[in-house]
Amino acid sequence: MTATISTTPVTPTRRRRRSxxxxxxxxxxxxxxxxxxxxxxxxxxxxxxxxxxxxWDGMSPPTFVGVDNYVELAGDATFRGALxxxxxxxxxxxxxxxxxxxxxxxxxxxxxxxxxxxRAALFTPVVFSLVVTALVWRxxxxxxGVADTLLRAVGLEQLIRPWLADPQTALYAVILPALWRQIxxxxxxxxxxxxxxxxxLHEAARMDGASSWQRxxxxxxxxxxxxxxxxxxxxxxxxxxxxxxxxxxxxxxxxHSSELLSTYMYSTAFQSLRLGxxxxxxVVIFVLALAVILGYLVRAFREEA
Amino acid sequence: MNKLRTGAFxxxxxxxxxxxxxPVIWVVVMSTRSFDDIAAHGVGSLPRSFTLDTYRQAWTDGxxxxxxxxxxxxxxxxxxxxxxxxxMAAFALSRFRIPGRRTILLLMLAGNLLPPQILxxxxxxxxxxxGLYDTLWALIAVQVGxxxxxxxxxxxxxxxxxxxxxxxxxxxxGAGPAQIFTKVMLPLTRPALAALGALSFTWIFxxxxxxxxxxxxxxxxxxxxxxxxxxxxxxSSWNVIAAGTVIAAVPTVAVFLRFQRHFVxxxxxxxxx
Numbered sequence: 001m002t003a004t005i006s007t008t009p010v011t012p013t014r015r016r017r018r019s020x021x022x023x024x025x026x027x028x029x030x031x032x033x034x035x036x037x038x039x040x041x042x043x044x045x046x047x048x049x050x051x052x053x054x055x056w057d058g059m060s061p062p063t064f065v066g067v068d069n070y071v072e073l074a075g076d077a078t079f080r081g082a083l084x085x086x087x088x089x090x091x092x093x094x095x096x097x098x099x100x101x102x103x104x105x106x107x108x109x110x111x112x113x114x115x116x117x118x119r120a121a122l123f124t125p126v127v128f129s130l131v132v133t134a135l136v137w138r139x140x141x142x143x144x145g146v147a148d149t150l151l152r153a154v155g156l157e158q159l160i161r162p163w164l165a166d167p168q169t170a171l172y173a174v175i176l177p178a179l180w181r182q183i184x185x186x187x188x189x190x191x192x193x194x195x196x197x198x199x200x201l202h203e204a205a206r207m208d209g210a211s212s213w214q215r216x217x218x219x220x221x222x223x224x225x226x227x228x229x230x231x232x233x234x235x236x237x238x239x240x241x242x243x244x245x246x247x248x249x250x251x252x253x254x255x256h257s258s259e260l261l262s263t264y265m266y267s268t269a270f271q272s273l274r275l276g277x278x279x280x281x282x283v284v285i286f287v288l289a290l291a292v293i294l295g296y297l298v299r300a301f302r303e304e305a
Numbered sequence: 306m307n308k309l310r311t312g313a314f315x316x317x318x319x320x321x322x323x324x325x326x327x328p329v330i331w332v333v334v335m336s337t338r339s340f341d342d343i344a345a346h347g348v349g350s351l352p353r354s355f356t357l358d359t360y361r362q363a364w365t366d367g368x369x370x371x372x373x374x375x376x377x378x379x380x381x382x383x384x385x386x387x388x389x390x391x392x393m394a395a396f397a398l399s400r401f402r403i404p405g406r407r408t409i410l411l412l413m414l415a416g417n418l419l420p421p422q423i424l425x426x427x428x429x430x431x432x433x434x435x436g437l438y439d440t441l442w443a444l445i446a447v448q449v450g451x452x453x454x455x456x457x458x459x460x461x462x463x464x465x466x467x468x469x470x471x472x473x474x475x476x477x478x479g480a481g482p483a484q485i486f487t488k489v490m491l492p493l494t495r496p497a498l499a500a501l502g503a504l505s506f507t508w509i510f511x512x513x514x515x516x517x518x519x520x521x522x523x524x525x526x527x528x529x530x531x532x533x534x535x536x537x538x539x540x541s542s543w544n545v546i547a548a549g550t551v552i553a554a555v556p557t558v559a560v561f562l563r564f565q566r567h568f569v570x571x572x573x574x575x576x577x578x
Contacts, residue, residue, distance in 0.1 A: 041450050048423040
């Protein structure tokens with residue numbers, strides 16, 4: 001086994017280079033998918049930047065206005081509210097799903113009776129669309145719905161309110177179902193990461209008299225650095241993209257209290273038909289995502305090399 | 306002491322599982338209650354009636370049948386096409402010295418990591434320009450284009466790990482790239498293809514944003530946006546809405562149950578790469 005691995009890099013690479021260089025079929029294998037992605041992703045992305053510098057109603061041709069849209073964004077209270085909500089979303093949704101997912105992975109990592117069922121239970125919502133999730137939770141939040149019934153049952157009826165229609169609670173009422181769905185997903189990622197840790201490390205630490213907390217702190221968490229990077233990227237990108245759950249529950253309302261950058265962008269584009277302005281919002285989302293993507297790609301690149 | 310801890314573990318986890326499964330069970334139960342029951346006792350009460358007429362209403366009156374057909378018409382070709390194209394690209398990029406292959410691969414992945422919001426307006430306009438707007442073709446094209454980068458990246462990682470001897474042996478036997486691809490690589494990549502297939506099925510089937518961007522007519526809408534429409538149509542008929550929700554969830558649950566192992570490993574596979 002070891003012998004074959006050590007010989008592979010030399011011969012096949014050379015032979016491959018000689019036999020298959022510039023075979024038209026292989027070039028097509030790369031170019032066709034790349035062209036498809038170019039038409040539907042790369043070219044539109046470039047256009048998006050251009051549109052953000054225009055005023056455009058979608059009917060008449062766009063007029064170039066320079067950075068006017070960005071100047072207007074800076075003074076747009078709704079935009080700033082949406083930006084703030086997106087940050088809250090990132091911190092709460094991201095932070096809690098990482099904590100919850102990691103905690104669940106730790107609790108459920110050891111194979112024991114019943115563990116498969118518990119994992120599956122936590123994982124179930126990942127299979128549903130966010131629209132389905134939203135509808136499931138609407139039942140909870142309905143006046144006289146499950147949430148209210150439960151509160152009444154424990155004598156807290158003074159807390160009852162129209163959860164999704166109250167600007168004070170709407171954003172948090174939307175985050176909850178998003179978390180419900182995300183925690184199981186993050187758990188799967190961490191379970192995979194935990195499984196990849198060499199048990200000998202834990203054994204050695206135990207021999208040295210490390211407590212379970214010390215082993216978590218000094219063995220497990222450092223070993224999960226790779227998974228952490230992935231989870232963080234996934235969470236930030238997911239947060240910036242988050243749309244379905246808000247759109248199905250509140251459409252960003254009431255009074256923009258649950259508005260995220262993505263919902264504000266969508267309604268500005270396709271309901272207010274201010275396509276240039278909406279493109280500027282999209283560029284802001286892009287710039288926020290870019291930092292994360294770069295981090296992700298740098299890491300991927302390092303692994304490739 | 307140990308027994309106590311085991312007991313606490315199971316008690317805690319059963320409660321937590323209930324918290325996770327409870328809402329789902331609740332909706333399934335509610336979909337079988339009659340309108341009068343819900344109107345009289347509220348959605349929060351225990352059921353006092355049983356009916357399956359809700360499903361008929363969601364299915365025919367609510368247009369879920371049409372929506373399910375649309376969803377399948379989009380999802381199945383999108384999954385097949387994007388995996389086929391991604392496998393081709395991954396094969397060429399991982400097994401041959403294509404110039405600039407690393408740049409191409411990372412560029413393709415970067416395209417998939419872009420926030421879709423930046424693409425919405427140009428894609429909507431482009432699909433109008435090409436006459437694809439408001440057709441399922443537009444949705445298929447977008448889904449394939451947007452997913453390709455990630456699938457290529459994952460399959461590339463998988464194919465790169467396959468031993469070189471297999472390819473070498475096939476080359477010596479006189480197989481060209483096309484044969485190596487179809488006869489050797491694809492069969493060996495099957496676990497990854499199954500994982501990605503199960504994942505992308507749920508992603509595409511569950512999509513909302515692209516559907517409402519490139520489609521307009523109700524008759525063309527897939528299940529996810531149709532479910533939102535159902536809410537407007539059956540305003541306070543929570544039982545019918547619940548039935549519609551169950552119907553919309555069945556295909557992805559079925560795929561999940563059928564490919565459970567692949568599905569879970571796929572999530573991790575995509576993430577650890």
